[in-house]
Amino acid sequence: MFNRVQLIQSLMKxxxxxxxxxxxxxxxxxxxxxxxxxxxxxxxxxxxxxLRKVGKTILNPYNLYNKYFQxxxxxxxxxxxxxxxxxxxxxxxxxxxxHEYDFALRDAENTLNYLSNDGVIILHDCNPQTxxxxxxxxxxxxxxxxxxxxxxxxxxxxxxxxxxxDINVFTLDCDHGLGIVTxxxxxxxxxxxxxxxxxxxxxxxxxxxxxxLNLKPAEYAYDFFNLMHL
Numbered sequence: 185m186f187n188r189v190q191l192i193q194s195l196m197k198x199x200x201x202x203x204x205x206x207x208x209x210x211x212x213x214x215x216x217x218x219x220x221x222x223x224x225x226x227x228x229x230x231x232x233x234x235l236r237k238v239g240k241t242i243l244n245p246y247n248l249y250n251k252y253f254q255x256x257x258x259x260x261x262x263x264x265x266x267x268x269x270x271x272x273x274x275x276x277x278x279x280x281x282x283h284e285y286d287f288a289l290r291d292a293e294n295t296l297n298y299l300s301n302d303g304v305i306i307l308h309d310c311n312p313q314t315x316x317x318x319x320x321x322x323x324x325x326x327x328x329x330x331x332x333x334x335x336x337x338x339x340x341x342x343x344x345x346x347x348x349x350d351i352n353v354f355t356l357d358c359d360h361g362l363g364i365v366t367x368x369x370x371x372x373x374x375x376x377x378x379x380x381x382x383x384x385x386x387x388x389x390x391x392x393x394x395x396x397l398n399l400k401p402a403e404y405a406y407d408f409f410n411l412m413h414l
Contacts (some may be wrong), residue, residue, distance in 0.1 A: 252269030273300035283335025309334035311361025355397035
């Protein structure tokens with residue numbers, strides 16, 4: 185079964201995808217493991233210091249090439265992305281920032297503007313298993329930040345599948361739900377308007393989970409991306 189880092193590393197190694205963007209880096213758990221000479225980290229508040237950077241560079245020398253942008257992803261795409269991606273397009277992006285519909289949607293659509301034709305976007309936390317995990321950040325905080333918080337990124341997946349004709353979207357049933365976005369004709373589409381999506385509740389999602397997420401077993405990634413089992 186894949187987790188997000190294993191999937192990224194497999195795509196880089198077997199599909200020759202290199203240029204990497206991560207939104208929501210936090211302590212660098214995923215970011216520092218990636219092997220690429222073009223790595224962009226975005227987070228309004230990195231949770232690591234210089235010593236951790238040095239240690240992670242010793243373990244993975246590719247971290248010498250890291251570029252850090254301590255700001256919101258909205259500001260990054262407004263201020264830095266046009267120049268940064270003028271010559272090199274994004275080939276793999278992990279979106280793992282604020283786990284809320286509107287935030288993740290902006291991150292996905294902004295990333296799509298700079299994604300190469302063979303590029304892959306991975307959205308983390310798309311398949312919450314409980315109502316508590318799928319609540320708002322404020323609700324999670326009010327409960328003492330206990331347990332997993334996935335948020336409602338499932339609505340981002342639903343939105344993209346309703347409104348975009350130029351991308352294919354599905355979700356791998358692993359690692360809290362890995363939403364996969366690639367350029368091309370969609371496998372199928374859904375038909376909800378914005379007001380309907382905003383009003384949907386976790387109970388609606390739980391009833392329609394497989395259809396709305398276009399949920400696939402983790403092994404589907406091997407066939408879709410033509411990957412070898414490692």
